[in-house]
Amino acid sequence: MAGRKLCVGEVPAGVMAEILKILQLISYGEVVLVAQDGILVQVEWKEKLRIENFGCQRDEQVWSEKQRQHVAEHIRQEFCRLQYGRLVIVVKRGSVVQMERTEKQRFTGLDGEGI
Numbered sequence: 586m587a588g589r590k591l592c593v594g595e596v597p598a599g600v601m602a603e604i605l606k607i608l609q610l611i612s613y614g615e616v617v618l619v620a621q622d623g624i625l626v627q628v629e630w631k632e633k634l635r636i637e638n639f640g641c642q643r644d645e646q647v648w649s650e651k652q653r654q655h656v657a658e659h660i661r662q663e664f665c666r667l668q669y670g671r672l673v674i675v676v677k678r679g680s681v682v683q684m685e686r687t688e689k690q691r692f693t694g695l696d697g698e699g700i
Contacts, residue, residue: 593623594665601657604628604674608656609646612638612679618664618672625664646679656681 591597596604596618607616607630614632618625648656663684664672670688674681 591624594661594667596625596661596664600625600628601660604660605648605653605657608674608676608681609648609679611676614676616674616676618660618667618674620664620667620671621669623665623668659684 604616604618611630611632613635614630617627617629619627619629660672660674663686667686667688669691670686673685673687675683675685
């Protein structure tokens, strides 16, 4: 993938596979996709460790192929609508529970640059 320019709204298969892997590894947390000009520029993730779970072994969630495809399709649908901003995929108790899309609006040409 190095050197290849991404298309607007694209989440490459290799990146999607890594995102799905991360989502299956975390129990509580989020994965964030960052867009600039509709192009995926960054993937971030953070895991939250609940006090009641300290010292407990965490198991990777095992998703069926249907579950993987379902989650991947929702991610693609939401990300392709994003021009500037972030798509946050929230995980609780090892399951994807919601997606939050925060879009930034850019304004230029007003009284100088920006607002």
